[in-house]
Amino acid sequence: xxKNLKISLRLGLSFSFILVFMIxxxxxxxxxxxxxxxxxxxxxxxxxxxxxxANNMIDHTREVSIxxxxxxxxxxxENTLELKNRIDSIRNLYDADIKKLEGLIxxxxxxxxxxxxxxxxxxxVSRQLNNKVIxxxxxxKHEEAILLMNQQASKKVAVWITEIDELITHNEDRISMLYxxxxxxxxxxxxxxxILGTVAIALAIMISIFLTQSITRPLKISVQTANEIASxxxxxxxxxxxxxxxxxxxxxxxxxxxxxxxxxxxxxILDGVNVLASxxxxxxxxxxxxASGSAxxxxxxxxxxxxVEEVRQAAQxxxxxxxxxxxxxxxxxxxxxxxxxAVNETIDGMNRIREQMEIIAQTVVRLSEQSQxxxxxxxxxxxxxxxxxxxxxNAAIEAARAGDQGxxxxxxxxxxxxxxxxSKQSTMQVxxxxxxxxxxxxxxxxxxxxxxxxxxxxVKQSVQAGEAIRIxxxxxxxxxxxxxxxxxxxxxxxxxxxxxxxxxxxxNQAGMETxxxxxxxxxxxxxLHELGxxxxxxxxxxxx
Amino acid sequence: MKKEIRIKLKNRAIAMAQEPEQxxxxxxxxxxxxxxxxAETYGIESAFVREVYPLRDFTALPGVPPYIFGxxxxxxxxxxxxxxxxxxxxxxxxxxxxxxVIILYNDQMEFGILADVVNGTKDIEPEDIVTVPATxxxxxxxxxxxxxxxxxIVLNAARLLSDKNIVVNDVVT
Numbered sequence: 001x002x003k004n005l006k007i008s009l010r011l012g013l014s015f016s017f018i019l020v021f022m023i024x025x026x027x028x029x030x031x032x033x034x035x036x037x038x039x040x041x042x043x044x045x046x047x048x049x050x051x052x053x054a055n056n057m058i059d060h061t062r063e064v065s066i067x068x069x070x071x072x073x074x075x076x077x078e079n080t081l082e083l084k085n086r087i088d089s090i091r092n093l094y095d096a097d098i099k100k101l102e103g104l105i106x107x108x109x110x111x112x113x114x115x116x117x118x119x120x121x122x123x124x125v126s127r128q129l130n131n132k133v134i135x136x137x138x139x140x141k142h143e144e145a146i147l148l149m150n151q152q153a154s155k156k157v158a159v160w161i162t163e164i165d166e167l168i169t170h171n172e173d174r175i176s177m178l179y180x181x182x183x184x185x186x187x188x189x190x191x192x193x194x195i196l197g198t199v200a201i202a203l204a205i206m207i208s209i210f211l212t213q214s215i216t217r218p219l220k221i222s223v224q225t226a227n228e229i230a231s232x233x234x235x236x237x238x239x240x241x242x243x244x245x246x247x248x249x250x251x252x253x254x255x256x257x258x259x260x261x262x263x264x265x266x267x268x269i270l271d272g273v274n275v276l277a278s279x280x281x282x283x284x285x286x287x288x289x290x291a292s293g294s295a296x297x298x299x300x301x302x303x304x305x306x307x308v309e310e311v312r313q314a315a316q317x318x319x320x321x322x323x324x325x326x327x328x329x330x331x332x333x334x335x336x337x338x339x340x341x342a343v344n345e346t347i348d349g350m351n352r353i354r355e356q357m358e359i360i361a362q363t364v365v366r367l368s369e370q371s372q373x374x375x376x377x378x379x380x381x382x383x384x385x386x387x388x389x390x391x392x393x394n395a396a397i398e399a400a401r402a403g404d405q406g407x408x409x410x411x412x413x414x415x416x417x418x419x420x421x422x423s424k425q426s427t428m429q430v431x432x433x434x435x436x437x438x439x440x441x442x443x444x445x446x447x448x449x450x451x452x453x454x455x456x457x458x459v460k461q462s463v464q465a466g467e468a469i470r471i472x473x474x475x476x477x478x479x480x481x482x483x484x485x486x487x488x489x490x491x492x493x494x495x496x497x498x499x500x501x502x503x504x505x506x507x508n509q510a511g512m513e514t515x516x517x518x519x520x521x522x523x524x525x526x527x528l529h530e531l532g533x534x535x536x537x538x539x540x541x542x543x544x
Numbered sequence: 545m546k547k548e549i550r551i552k553l554k555n556r557a558i559a560m561a562q563e564p565e566q567x568x569x570x571x572x573x574x575x576x577x578x579x580x581x582x583a584e585t586y587g588i589e590s591a592f593v594r595e596v597y598p599l600r601d602f603t604a605l606p607g608v609p610p611y612i613f614g615x616x617x618x619x620x621x622x623x624x625x626x627x628x629x630x631x632x633x634x635x636x637x638x639x640x641x642x643x644x645v646i647i648l649y650n651d652q653m654e655f656g657i658l659a660d661v662v663n664g665t666k667d668i669e670p671e672d673i674v675t676v677p678a679t680x681x682x683x684x685x686x687x688x689x690x691x692x693x694x695x696x697i698v699l700n701a702a703r704l705l706s707d708k709n710i711v712v713n714d715v716v717t
Contacts, residue, residue, distance in 0.1 A: 400575040
């Protein structure tokens with residue numbers, strides 16, 4: 001609850017609280033002093049005066065008594081008058097005193113009033129008696145006077161004085177009572193002030209402790225955070241304390257915001273530094289490569305320069321060669337023309353061969369057909385031989401049936417049978433031979449077909465060769481033309497190569513310069529790289 | 545080469561110079577027709593052979609024993625043909641040519657028997673024929689005349705022609 005109060009308000013509240021206490025204490029003590037004073041006033045100004053007056057009254061009474069006696073004793077009329085006057089003046093004093101005393105009695109003091117009333121009664125009675133005494137004395141009746149006085153007046157006066165004494169005693173009692181009251185009141189006031197003061201002191205101590213606490217704790221946190229920030233530690237989290245409504249809350253909020261901003265900035269710086277570091281290392285690598293590359297380039301350029309010189313010489317050579325090439329190209333053109341003629345003749349020859357091959361194929365086919373008809377003939381001959389054989393057997397049977405007359409016929413039949421057998425064997429041989437012939441003709445047919453194909457391929461190839469040679473002829477004519485152009489071009493090339501040589505010299509120089517500046521750039525990149533690394537180390541010291 | 549030809553010619557001359565066997569033949573000689581059946585050469589008396597006929601067309605007959613091969617037409621005459629391999633229960637040794645029919649006959653019976661090849665005629669002396677136990681050839685003893693020294697099995701044609709088994713008299717029910 002107090003946390004959300006502003007410090008000024010908190011301080012103000014605390015001090016005003018203490019102030020209120022002080023004011024209360026002061027007021028109370030002032031009041032107490034006033035009360036005491038009135039009490040002492042009453043004691044001193046009223047009761048003491050009353051006591052004084054009462055004493056005076058006793059003195060006056062005694063004086064009156066003394067003067068009365070003197071009157072009685074002297075018995076002298078002159079002196080008696082003088083004494084009477086003196087008694088009257090004393091009586092006046094006494095009256096004044098008693099009046100004063102009556103005025104000083106406080107209303108609540110009923111006892112005093114009662115005593116004073118009794119005194120008044122007594123002194124009235126006494127005064128009358130005394131006056132009687134005086135009158136008697138004046139009249140010269142001293143014995144009567146003395147008698148009166150001894151018998152009545154003196155007693156009354158004694159009562160009267162006793163009553164005044166009573167008043168005095170009463171007054172003294174009151175004084176002591178008042179004094180006690182005053183003392184009591186003072187004691188109560190002292191106790192009250194002591195308690196109040198103690199409470200005020202305790203409260204003041206508590207408030208001061210609380211105030212100090214409420215101020216120093218957030219201060220401590222702030223200081224700690226500030227120290228952390230000073231020691232590059234940005235990990236602190238102050239969000240818990242941000243809720244305070246006072247200045248410290250605001251301060252901690254600003255701290256928090258500051259840390260946040262610092263963190264963000266350092267993060268950004270770190271990112272930037274990382275990029276810088278990587279970029280610078282890349283640049284460094286690149287410049288190193290470029291430097292070495294430019295050195296290589298310089299070397300290459302000087303090599304190129306020498307090469308260009310060589311090329312120039314080569315160009316000179318090639319110019320000469322081109323000239324001889326032109327001559328030989330023309331020669332080639334002539335040769336290829338004669339080659340074309342020869343190829344045309346070859347094509348004609350191949351065509352003739354193809355015709356011959358076709359004739360051969362037809363012949364072979366015919367041969368094959370004829371051998372097949374021979375096969376048919378052989379079959380019928382075999383059949384005939386078979387039948388002859390059978391006939392011979394039957395003839396032999398018939399001959400056997402004829403008996404002896406048929407014997408000659410049996411021999412003939414046997415001979416016929418032998419013949420049939422022989423002819424059968426012959427046909428078998430012919431059949432074998434014919435089989436061979438048929439196989440051979442089949443092979444021949446195949447061979448002629450292959451031959452035909454080969455011839456056709458030959459014709460095709462020779463046609464292709466003719467075409468190729470025609471193209472060659474055209475090409476060689478073109479080559480002759482081109483080689484003439486080459487001669488001219490190589491002349492120009494030679495001139496160009498001279499110019500390239502000069503240009504290469506200047507490129508060489510420029511390359512050397514580039515190499516030198518690249519070395520410088522390399523150094524710069526190295527420095528940049530180191531700078532980036534250092535920066536990175538610096539930023540990385542921050543904890544986040 | 546010339547030497548071989550010479551030897552060949554000499555051998556041929558020796559062969560030609562041989563006297564024919566006929567001179568030795570007495571009137572008792574038996575003429576036989578030689579034929580091949582299932583890689584075995586058989587002989588049968590030519591006295592009972594009417595003729596040899598090529599087997600061209602034949603007609604199989606239903607409802608007959610398996611040894612009746614079928615019937616053939618010989619110049620207008622219908623003749624039954626017997627397969628001796630089945631008739632004698634000889635083991636089948638591959639396929640034969642079976643393109644000849646030897647027609648047997650006597651005064652009571654006439655039928656043909658199948659032959660692979662007819663090899664010709666031969667005269668055999670009766671004393672050359674030796675009777676052998678039936679187990680040697682697998683053919684019933686009654687159908688054999690005997691075996692010659694050249695392992696020629698001579699069949700008994702007369703017995704075959706008079707055999708009741710060949711006559712089919714079954715009624716198809």
